[in-house]
Amino acid sequence: MPWRIGLLMAIDCGIASIDFLSCCCGEGKPIHMVGNRIFGLDLLRAYAVLAVVYAHGYGLLSEVVPHRLYSLPTLDGVSIFFALSGFLIGRILLKVFATDHVAPADIFVFWCRRWLRTIPNFGVVLVLLIVGSVLLGQHLPDKLWLYFVFSQNLFSAHPNFFQEAWSLSVEEWFYLTLPVLLLISLRVSLFGKRQTIVMVILVGVVGVAAYRSVLALQLDIHSVEAWDAHLRKMVFTRFDALLFGVGAAYVALYKHGLVVKWKWWLLVAGLSLLVFDKVFMRVFFSQFYLNHFTLTVTAVGATLLTLGLSELVYQERNLISRLVVGVSKISYSMYLVHHSLVLWMLLPALEKHADEFVRVDSSAVVYLMYWFLTGVISIVLYKCVEKPIMAVRDRHFRA
Template sequence: MIGIFRTCPSRMQSSSTVRVHGLDTLRALAVSFVVLHHYVLFVSDAPTFGWVGSIGWVGVDLFFALSGYLIGNQIFAAMKSPGGFSLKHFYARRLLRTLPNYWVVLALYFLWPAFRGDAPLLPLWKYASFIQNFALEPGSAFSHSWSLAIEEQFYLLLPAVALIGAACRGSLRLAWTGILLAFIAGMLVRADLWQEMDAHTHKLYFYFKYIYYSSLCRYDELLAGVALALLRNHHPGAWGRLTKHGNLMGLAGLLACGAAFWFFLDDRYGFGITVFGFPLMALGFSLLIVAGVAEGSLLRNLHVPGAGPLALWSYAIYLLHKPVCVMAAGWMAAHGYGPEHALTIVVLLTLSVLTGWLLYRLVETPFMVLRQRWVPGNAARPAGPAPVQGGANPM
């Protein structure tokens, strides 16, 4: 997607395309974490995968950090290019990338009762306008689309803000001040909501409805990714110094993520972790992204078998895995295989990948071909072809 962009389907790749295995690995890790967490949450209701299943929800936050970096880099790089940045082209490319898969899965929820089970659906207009995460009731059908709603809101606002800043001749100092103030604002909002939650009778319900699913509370990782993109495009010296020490950045990222994970596992709904845990996780994931793109780093050069395809299909897998696992678990249970049986686990995880691949091949790929034909880039004026790097595309 950006200066470091997700590779398109294979027939659209050129010989100049270079894959960044580090970003593939991070995206594959993100979708794996989410699938395992949802298996525990909606299928087994047991510590099936140990601490990984319990903390797997952080895969969404890793997706956010990758999206912030990739989309931010795409916008900032295009604004600096000779061709300039086209808001129209950007939105067209985003819609062709995200909507086809989304609408197919949404249609399944509305047209196939077994797909949603007993969970209630929100009004269609909320899903269509990507505001379903606003005060989202826990237990709603297609509830995992809350993160897609936040990403679509991000795709809508970031380029407009960037263009307004450029038109007003905003300084880099102002941009960095805005990012810092936004981080502080997010922490203050969470602190205020936590105080309200503490006085609420149903604390867990309140937490998810007004904090966990809220756009104002969950943009930390997106913002951190944008900060990385700003650094890369407008502070090449500092970016070069960071990426020169890719392995050190990766180690620091692991330590930051490890600390955040430990605190969330210890007291996920406490005041301190609610206010400061997300920025800490944003820092950790950002450092891992730096390690993932740094020349010569272990993470960048790490070629995990299967990570590339899993990263490529991750958006489709994310959309389908939850209802597929829930339906298949019922069928397996009827045949005597419980949710923690090894065969059930293998079957459900395999189905998650296969159905995601099918959605990717039948829906996503044709629209990516059309996008390459109709809107090959974000530039207002076409320039000569340039090599792109493979990485991770945002959901």
């Protein structure tokens, strides 16, 4: 398939690794890696982005493939991203807060590293979408400036423009608030450092879940669309998904032996929860379950999956492992470009102009174009923006 060719191109060009975690996991025991990457987490990240891109591509095949059949291979990719992000961020922050004295400068370095990791790609895609919308005569949101501070879904439903940006807002605000919350809690707490961190995680998880339930009752949500807009895609309603990941990082750091012992059970439990939620919502749809439980169940499932895969051993370098790592490296770019830029802007424009020269009436051809364009643009964005910026970050802001 064209997108596989694109991935091989990326790998052959020798794209460098990102999100490198070199610290050991508890008592000096190393996480199993391929080279300098955690292969199990690369595998999870690659699956998550492919699941999201795959799911959004259904509209191109909706007339020829039943949705129930098409969606069989997919689990909740965004929940997996949240748990994975919380796990990785949790490892970094726990390392920072493990020192005797945490200075504001340490938090500032953490923020700079996160911002340099996420904002450049986001900014480039946002500008491309704005320019493209103006040239095509499409409507821009009234408060466009909110996108530049990740606040377009802070207190209201996310606009239709650049829809995938909703999850970026969740993560950016989480990166901003969690270190401050931990710093304040550790300075005022009467308990030990570890106990305080656990309390912050538990209170945050319970508090967010309770907030979602209260919000669902207040807004009287009775449809999947309203649930999606006001519960699933709002900033503060999804912090628990990342906090579960931070909790998993704590367990991996301080209870590493248990993670090694139970890794396969963690993997099975995580998959079981994600599959249960998907099957239950298909067969026994319940608005009550959707409003109050599904986001918690998928967050826990994704977290258990992340914890189990963080110990996945894969020593050999072969075509499969290289493909997995390659997709993982460009996953952030793929997530940013696949929907609004490729699916809703470039593909319609290309189809319109292609019809002037050759009749394009095959759903399969358009579907392959969707994957090909997503792969190629993601590779270009990674090599031209993300990789150079990451090199600058690692030179000037060392973890």
